[in-house]
Amino acid sequence: xxxxxxxxxxxxxxxxxxxxxxxxxxxxxxxxxxxxxxxxxxxxxxxxxxxxxxxxxxxxxxxxxxxxxxxxxxxxxxxxxxxxxxxxxxxxxxxxxxxxxxxxxxxxxxxxxxxxxxxxxxxxxxxxxxxxxxxxxxxxxxxxxxxxxxxxxxxxxxxxxxxxxxxxxxxxxxxxxxxxxxxxxxxxxxxxxxxxxxxxxxxxxxxxxxxxxxxxxxxxxxxxxxxxxxxxxxxxxxxxxxxxxxxxxxxxxxxxxxxxxxxxxxxxxxxxxxxxxxxxxxxxxxxxxxx
Amino acid sequence: xxxxxxxxxxxxxxxxxxxxxxxxxxxxxxxxxxxxxxxxxxxxxxxxxxxxxxxxxxxxxxxxxxxxxxxxxxxxxxxxxxxxxxxxxxxxxxxxxxxxxxxxxxxxxxxxxxxxxxxxxxxxxxxxxxxxxxxxxxxxxxxxxxxxxxxxxxxxxxxxxxxxxxxxxxxxxxxxxxxxxxxxxxxxxxxxxxxxxxxxxxxxxxxxxxxxxxxxxxxxxxxxxxxxxxxxxxxxxxxxxxxxxxxxxxxxxxxxxxxxxxxxxxxxxxxxxxxxxxxxxxxxxxxxxxxxxxxxxxxxxxxxxxxxxxxxxxxxxxxxxxxxxxxxxxxxxxxxxxxxxxxxxxxxxx
Numbered sequence: 001x002x003x004x005x006x007x008x009x010x011x012x013x014x015x016x017x018x019x020x021x022x023x024x025x026x027x028x029x030x031x032x033x034x035x036x037x038x039x040x041x042x043x044x045x046x047x048x049x050x051x052x053x054x055x056x057x058x059x060x061x062x063x064x065x066x067x068x069x070x071x072x073x074x075x076x077x078x079x080x081x082x083x084x085x086x087x088x089x090x091x092x093x094x095x096x097x098x099x100x101x102x103x104x105x106x107x108x109x110x111x112x113x114x115x116x117x118x119x120x121x122x123x124x125x126x127x128x129x130x131x132x133x134x135x136x137x138x139x140x141x142x143x144x145x146x147x148x149x150x151x152x153x154x155x156x157x158x159x160x161x162x163x164x165x166x167x168x169x170x171x172x173x174x175x176x177x178x179x180x181x182x183x184x185x186x187x188x189x190x191x192x193x194x195x196x197x198x199x200x201x202x203x204x205x206x207x208x209x210x211x212x213x214x215x216x217x218x219x220x221x222x223x224x225x226x227x228x229x230x231x232x233x234x235x236x237x238x239x240x241x242x243x244x245x246x247x248x249x250x251x252x253x254x255x256x257x258x259x260x261x262x263x264x265x266x267x268x269x270x271x272x273x274x275x276x277x278x279x280x281x282x283x284x285x286x287x288x289x290x291x
Numbered sequence: 292x293x294x295x296x297x298x299x300x301x302x303x304x305x306x307x308x309x310x311x312x313x314x315x316x317x318x319x320x321x322x323x324x325x326x327x328x329x330x331x332x333x334x335x336x337x338x339x340x341x342x343x344x345x346x347x348x349x350x351x352x353x354x355x356x357x358x359x360x361x362x363x364x365x366x367x368x369x370x371x372x373x374x375x376x377x378x379x380x381x382x383x384x385x386x387x388x389x390x391x392x393x394x395x396x397x398x399x400x401x402x403x404x405x406x407x408x409x410x411x412x413x414x415x416x417x418x419x420x421x422x423x424x425x426x427x428x429x430x431x432x433x434x435x436x437x438x439x440x441x442x443x444x445x446x447x448x449x450x451x452x453x454x455x456x457x458x459x460x461x462x463x464x465x466x467x468x469x470x471x472x473x474x475x476x477x478x479x480x481x482x483x484x485x486x487x488x489x490x491x492x493x494x495x496x497x498x499x500x501x502x503x504x505x506x507x508x509x510x511x512x513x514x515x516x517x518x519x520x521x522x523x524x525x526x527x528x529x530x531x532x533x534x535x536x537x538x539x540x541x542x543x544x545x546x547x548x549x550x551x552x553x554x555x556x557x558x559x560x561x562x563x564x565x566x567x568x569x570x571x572x573x574x575x576x577x578x579x580x581x582x583x584x585x586x587x588x589x590x591x592x593x594x595x596x597x598x599x600x601x602x603x604x605x606x607x608x609x610x611x612x613x614x615x616x617x618x619x620x621x622x623x624x625x626x627x628x629x630x631x632x633x634x635x636x637x638x639x640x641x
Contacts, residue, residue, distance in 0.1 A: 186376035189343055192363045193370040194441060195393035204389075208380040 039261035050257060058262035068263070075242040078157070079225040082164045086221045089165065090172030091214055095202065097173070098180045116170050124234045127163040128154055160236045164225055171224070172217040179213025215282050219275060226271050243267045294319040294477055295445060300349035302335050309335040311501035312349070322471055322478045324488035327498035328524065333481045337447055340479065342366050353444060369438030369476070373450040375430045377422040383433050384418045390441035408436040411470060428459045435467070439474060446471070448480040452487060464490050485525045489513065497521055519637045522566035529607050530637070531565045549603025551581040554631040564637050569597070569610035571633035574619060580626030586619050600627065
């Protein structure tokens with residue numbers, strides 16, 4: 001037995017992973033690399049657009065302008081808020097769903113996961129119909145005489161938050177659901193036999209065991225909010241820019257592709273840093289206990 | 292003096308009846324096993340006593356108090372689950388202290404009781420570990436300590452040893468019994484393993500299809516099974532069926548054209564079924580004894596031999612203690628004999 005694999009097994013390994021490598025290479029690595037190269041190039045509208053130069057000028061522009069700080073901060077606060085709300089709504093939702101009996105349980109699960117089958121754009125448009133100046137809610141409130149001029153709901157931070165939570169809460173439910181189904185029901189029974197009421201069982205026994213599920217769900221929700229485009233674009237509009245919509249505007253509005261690319265790369269790096277750091281912290285805490 | 296009493300306990304799931312009118316009285320300090328094949332209703336019975344399943348009819352009385360309307364967390368019973376059901380996010384100490392926390396026992400008292408419980412199950416040095424860092428046997432001990440530390444009036448064990456390997460299981464059987472004797476907690480164990488039930492129980496409750504077949508001491512159930520089901524399920528046996536004929540020289544059992552002498556006390560003729568335990572049969576010289584046969588197959592098990600002997604009544608299983616000499620070889624003609632009381636009449640059914 002030799003410790004290093006022979007040439008033929010190594011070749012077999014490479015050839016077997018080749019399709020996946022090629023797939024990710026072409027569809028992920030190459031576009032990312034091209035975006036990065038693009039972000040290093042200059043731009044001058046008078047000289048005919050993108051210049052063939054290499055500098056960190058665009059990054060300096062993004063990192064030195066308070067205008068972008070506001071956008072990045074807004075994106076971060078939005079992501080954090082949406083994540084917290086998804087935890088507060090999604091965890092109890094998954095738990096109640098889990099405790100239901102079967103015809104209702106499957107029915108409610110389909111109802112919760114059903115929206116995932118509908119495009120984000122369609123779901124978001126639903127919110128703009130509800131929240132618009134001449135939307136359903138304003139029309140109703142006016143008719144009832146509760147208000148005398150329409151409320152500004154769309155294009156506000158609150159509206160974006162509500163719509164984002166609505167779009168992402170099913171993912172949190174799914175993530176928590178998975179860890180709930182892995183629980184041994186006897187563990188909750190053991191807690192009850194030892195004198196814990198239903199609430200204590202949930203708080204002291206169930207919740208700690210599903211924490212990894214909640215944490216991974218939060219990670220998904222956070223990352224998706226930070227990079228979300230459709231919902232902030234439709235509900236937040238140009239008044240309430242987030243990083244993704246800013247990058248989009250640079251590409252299609254001012255046609256400054258290199259600056260847009262730089263913004264996208266900064267968002268990517270921040271996102272990766274937050275996710276990796278969070279994962280590290282979580283892993284250190286839970287591997288010993290729950291494996 | 293009855294301590295725990297089950298009165299006409301029933302559980303129906305839709306059309307099927309899982310538990311069909313169980314009546315049982317257990318004295319304080321007794322160790323009783325509910326024994327039966329899977330689907331006999333033993334686990335459902337335990338679930339009803341624990342409070343996790345609601346009886347369709349009947350009552351559960353503990354020291355004269357009806358438990359049926361009381362939720363599980365107020366019953367205060369100690370339960371050891373088949374999967375142990377330890378809290379995976381808590382250390383051994385935290386697991387054991389959980390029941391005391393719920394009872395708001397003050398910290399000094401709690402610490403003392405947890406320490407005693409750890410000592411009782413010999414786990415002192417593992418106090419700070421998490422369940423996943425323990426072996427199966429150690430988890431079992433934690434589960435037992437956690438159930439006993441609250442000083443429950445009744446300890447329920449649900450197949451407690453079925454997840455352990457054979458050698459460890461035997462060790463834990465002895466230890467479980469020793470701990471139960473020491474603590475004196477009235478214990479009800481559910482098991483499908485007859486050897487386990489015989490080894491640790493004061494009394495065995497044999498269940499089949501939701502009803503009690505027999506309640507007695509392990510020795511009495513084994514020696515005088517009374518029903519064919521009991522004879523088969525507990526230990527191994529030879530069932531001999533035939534016709535009793537009263538002849539001049541005494542009663543005989545005849546079947547397939549062969550017959551052998553029955554004890555003189557039998558006076559009723561007709562169809563009959565007997566149980567004859569393999570270890571009660573003696574081998575004699577060919578031509579002597581009650582029956583003659585030929586060794587079909589012989590297997591060696593270390594401390595004993597098992598012989599399949601072909602007789603006119605069909606194959607008979609014989610168990611011989613290994614006394615150092617080789618037993619009769621395959622194909623040898625032998626005679627079979629047994630004491631009068633080895634042959635036990637049994638009933639068919641149930």
